[in-house]
Amino acid sequence: MGVLDEEAFEAAMGADPDAALTLLASMASATDEKLRRAARRLAARIVLDLARKGIALGRGVGKLRSVSADRGGDLDVDASLDAVLAGRAERRAPYVEDLVARQWARPELALCLVVDRSGSMGGERLAAAALAAAACAWRAPGDHAVLAFAREVEVLRPMGSDRPAAAVVDSVLNLRGHGTTALTAALAAAAEQLERTRAARRVVVLLSDCRTTDTDDPVHVARRLSELVVLAPAGDTEQAADFASRSGARWAPLSGAADAPTALRELLG
Structure with a gap:
């Protein structure tokens, strides 16, 4: 109890990164406090390293x-x-x-990641969300925000904050799934965050299956965004594809948690 073998984890990452990341994210919410702390420390380091390898640093920093x-x-x-x-x-x-x-000079890029925490928030979804948050931090280090939503919207990192990426990743790993899917309010909150930046390009990154419970169609808010990209869990993409088509967004399925930085890079160009 309370022991995390990092060498064994590295071997698991080499064999199956998605399964290893899913297991690590699950351990980050373990009931054993010592194991939970060890898993979250390791998860933050692994997640940031994976994101750094896939995303060029500095595109969001003013010069x-x-x-x-x-x-x-x-x-x-x-x-x-x-x-x-x-x-x-x-x-x-x-x-x-x-x-x-x-x-x-104005920074080139600002990102606002919006994580859907409604319904189930298991290991794979947590790992994908953490990797997406880290990728946004590396892609636009000075100009990014991270929100999580179900019925209410929670700001994990506001635009312009100096909160370090490791702390944000830890907050993402601490998310628990619950409640309805208030996508309209989440997109409106993302738009408010992006209004705080001077970046030339402002993008909302939505991590969701887009199965909303809103009475108001979120497409109306989505169409007013400067740019929207959607990362949807593979095998559950029908609603995301429909939402992206109606709102003019670009979207991609996430085949696994480790795919998040690459999928984001391809969507952003």
Whole structure:
């Protein structure tokens, strides 16, 4: 009791990654406290490593750029020195358009992951959700949010937060399935999160079978999103395919938990 053999787990990952990840996610909610803590520590490390291998870092981070000072920004004294000296030599103030400033460029990409926790939330679904969260963190490290929903929407990481990816993965692994599927409210909450970012591209990533219990059709909210991609569990994709078709979203089935980073990469392009 309370023992997790990491060497045995690595061997299991080599033989069947999906089964190993599903088992690890299940152990992350074990009744034995010592085993539960060990499993969650290992799960966070494994999940982040898998996501890092499949997703390029940095596409969501704003970068400093040099612009003319008349366009705003913080003065770059070193780069503006020639203009300052020229003005002094001519006994005048330097022309503002000759000065150089530094500005933060808009990040290229912002992501909001929306995890459906209604109904059953077993090991495979938990592992897929954790991997999707880690993949979003690596794809857009500065501009991503993670939400979970059933009847209510829970914010696991708000947009602009400095909460580390490992902590978010741990929160995902702690999710328990229950309740109805309020997809309309979840998509509306995702839209609100994306309004907080300056990113040029804003994408909602929905991890769900899209079997909603809403009285209002969520397609109306989905069509107002800038971009929507859907990851659906393989073998239960009929509702997701229909929802994606009606809302103009792109979608892909998840053949297993380990498939999440690759499926996300292909959907985002």
